[in-house]
Amino acid sequence: MAPLLTPDSMLHGLNAAWQQRSLASVWHPCTQMQRAAAVPPLPIARASGPWLYDHEGRRYFDTSSSWWVNLFGHADPGIVAAIKAQLDELPHVMLAGCTHAPAVELAERLSARTEGELGHLFFASDGASAVEIALKMSVHHWSNCGQPGKREFVCLQGGYHGETLGALAVTDVPVFRSAYAPLLYGGAHLVPSPDARLAQPGEDAAAVAERAAAALEALLAQRHSHIAALIVEPLVQGAAGMAMHHAHYLRRVRALCERYQVHLIADEIAVGFGRTGSFFACQQAGIWPDLLCLSKGITGGFLPLSVVLCRSAIYRAFLSDDVARGFLHSHSYSGNALACRAALAVLDRFEQRDVLGDNARMAAVLDTALAPLAQDPRLQHLRRCGMIWAFDVRAEHAPERFAERLHLVGRAHELLLRPIGRTVYLMPPYLLDQALARWLAERLIGTLNDTLNPAAADYPGAAWPSDADRTPEPPTA
Numbered sequence: 001m002a003p004l005l006t007p008d009s010m011l012h013g014l015n016a017a018w019q020q021r022s023l024a025s026v027w028h029p030c031t032q033m034q035r036a037a038a039v040p041p042l043p044i045a046r047a048s049g050p051w052l053y054d055h056e057g058r059r060y061f062d063t064s065s066s067w068w069v070n071l072f073g074h075a076d077p078g079i080v081a082a083i084k085a086q087l088d089e090l091p092h093v094m095l096a097g098c099t100h101a102p103a104v105e106l107a108e109r110l111s112a113r114t115e116g117e118l119g120h121l122f123f124a125s126d127g128a129s130a131v132e133i134a135l136k137m138s139v140h141h142w143s144n145c146g147q148p149g150k151r152e153f154v155c156l157q158g159g160y161h162g163e164t165l166g167a168l169a170v171t172d173v174p175v176f177r178s179a180y181a182p183l184l185y186g187g188a189h190l191v192p193s194p195d196a197r198l199a200q201p202g203e204d205a206a207a208v209a210e211r212a213a214a215a216l217e218a219l220l221a222q223r224h225s226h227i228a229a230l231i232v233e234p235l236v237q238g239a240a241g242m243a244m245h246h247a248h249y250l251r252r253v254r255a256l257c258e259r260y261q262v263h264l265i266a267d268e269i270a271v272g273f274g275r276t277g278s279f280f281a282c283q284q285a286g287i288w289p290d291l292l293c294l295s296k297g298i299t300g301g302f303l304p305l306s307v308v309l310c311r312s313a314i315y316r317a318f319l320s321d322d323v324a325r326g327f328l329h330s331h332s333y334s335g336n337a338l339a340c341r342a343a344l345a346v347l348d349r350f351e352q353r354d355v356l357g358d359n360a361r362m363a364a365v366l367d368t369a370l371a372p373l374a375q376d377p378r379l380q381h382l383r384r385c386g387m388i389w390a391f392d393v394r395a396e397h398a399p400e401r402f403a404e405r406l407h408l409v410g411r412a413h414e415l416l417l418r419p420i421g422r423t424v425y426l427m428p429p430y431l432l433d434q435a436l437a438r439w440l441a442e443r444l445i446g447t448l449n450d451t452l453n454p455a456a457a458d459y460p461g462a463a464w465p466s467d468a469d470r471t472p473e474p475p476t477a
Helices: 014-025 077-089 101-113 127-144 174-183 205-223 248-260 281-285 312-316 337-352 355-375 402-412 434-452
Strands: 044-048 051-054 059-062 120-124 152-156 188-191 227-232 263-267 291-294 306-310 379-385 388-393 423-426
Touching (some): 101 337, 127 306, 152 205, 205 248, 306 312, 423 434
Parallel strands (some): 152 227, 227 263
Antiparallel strands (some): 044 051, 379 388, 388 423
């Protein structure tokens, strides 16, 4: 068994110095800071490819692509060069009353990726702000079209769309939402998730999807005159523990939204840019939403940027001599030229190389290497969608503070892991080759065995400030 890292033995020297400085001044995200001192943040000095390096030269494989943003590896030379060239030419100019080539080209190329179905693009800064924009666009559109009563939303159980107030209003993760409930808009309806793990005896993933769609249909039939939009995470609900569903659900909700005149908002912030095996997740269902939110991988993990693409009919509803009928949402760095140039470099990579094909081939190699997990009685629901792998540890086998234990043991195995409750997942950069895929599987299995080994039950470490409470338990049928 690999030695367990403890707070005292984990890091020292330069690493410890940076930890103390960080704890003294930085309020870390998704972290209970009272507990952070017990297991301090891992100080990263540099990064290259899939690797992160601390100040004393230890390396860690970035299994989550740094919160799902990194596509082609850290410090990718092509994206670095594109940003450097743009930096010398035009770092930024306001997009209100001005325009610039990177913003125009990015809008054109992303629209083309939707076959022109989504003809206009609005720039934002991050995933939550993109969701806010989509929600506002939908309600404002219906108001401009003479239906001001359509101002309610529908969201899925376990859905996560960000932590600003509007995004939280359509998020179903209590640890994020509950404290702010008095501040949230109350017009959101919760419908069942199509999570395939919810299958009842005799059901497959498509049957679960149909059952969830039927519940949505019942709601829309009753409330459609008041509902502006449905928001979904296509194919994979990330914060719900990488809950994966059948594409049949997307086809059904597309048809239902058309029938009842409700906008379909696809939150592809985490699942776009090839994560699910197609460039956009919605493509696997053969549908396009009315509003499409993108972020995370859009710049390859280099710079913050998000966008909302919409159908031309929505855009046209805002055209008027009346300023108040326009969409006046803005932020100072909208369409930042450096971020847009990084995003264009990401699109170049998809066009110059067979990224999706390479990913599919390497995913098959990692599938084979991870196959023993499917026979492990301590685990359940081994699953994959594109370049996302996940499995759940059964409750009776998960030790106390499982997420933090796995994280710390993973460091000893050169892995940076962030479990979601009892869900362990991999979302690596698109850099796998056969040797690295096999190495990753071997290290993950070793980490899991060392974490679940009863001999480690007396591990004294305090709680790691992780994603552990995003969802306390994987769902059961």
